[in-house]
Amino acid sequence: MKLILNEKHLSSFKRWASRAYPREVYSIMLGKRLKNNTFKISRIVVPPIVEATYDYVIPDYNEIEKIVSSSGLDYIGSIHSHPQASPTVSSHDYQYWDKNEGEVLGILSIRKRNSYKVTELKFWKKNSSLPVRFKTFKPNGE
Numbered sequence: 001m002k003l004i005l006n007e008k009h010l011s012s013f014k015r016w017a018s019r020a021y022p023r024e025v026y027s028i029m030l031g032k033r034l035k036n037n038t039f040k041i042s043r044i045v046v047p048p049i050v051e052a053t054y055d056y057v058i059p060d061y062n063e064i065e066k067i068v069s070s071s072g073l074d075y076i077g078s079i080h081s082h083p084q085a086s087p088t089v090s091s092h093d094y095q096y097w098d099k100n101e102g103e104v105l106g107i108l109s110i111r112k113r114n115s116y117k118v119t120e121l122k123f124w125k126k127n128s129s130l131p132v133r134f135k136t137f138k139p140n141g142e
């Protein structure tokens, strides 16, 4: 599996996650499945949130279904931040991934240094211990 992501949407997500630090933020990824097991993520969208703590965010899954069906795109998965933690799948992530999440789980680690923040982004798919390879594309006319 490979991912190509809308660079503009990805950098907006990163900026937002950095501003929100140390709170966790959550978005969904919409796009299309291409040939060769490649997924093109053209939109990263913030859904309505049911519950948010400093450790996790629970989105409104009914609203996500509506957003997806009106977008004309497929639900590829979700992406969220891990403030001051590694970009690996937590037990809470596993629990919700089984129930509701899509193919791919993106996790952005954000760690604060003295005057700046260090980020590390990884994408995971189920039943694989290796992260999914990804790159970005520049959107046209957005």
Ligand SMILES: [Zn+2]
Pocket (backbone or CB within 6 Å): 080, 081, 082, 089, 090, 093, 107
């Ligand atoms: Zn997590």
